[in-house]
Amino acid sequence: MMSLFVLNITTWSVVIVYFWFEGILICTPLSISLFRIFHSSEDIMTNTMMTRFGSL
Structure with a gap:
């Protein structure tokens, strides 16, 4: 569960940095x-x- 959460964070950070x-x-x-x-x-x-103004 924790590794999935970390993976999710890294994926989001990669997406955010890319955009x-x-x-x-x-x-x-x-x-x-x-x-x-x-x-x-x-x-x-x-x-x-x-x-x-020059022409005037």
Whole structure:
């Protein structure tokens, strides 16, 4: 009974670690791409504002 319990814990920890790593692998590129998209859109906004104020 005790060995089954320990086996269950190890199985769960392996599953949790696996999903945690999967989450990191999936989330990191997503957050990086979102960060880049946000920054590029911010740059585009500043550039358009600058050109508009520059043309004025």
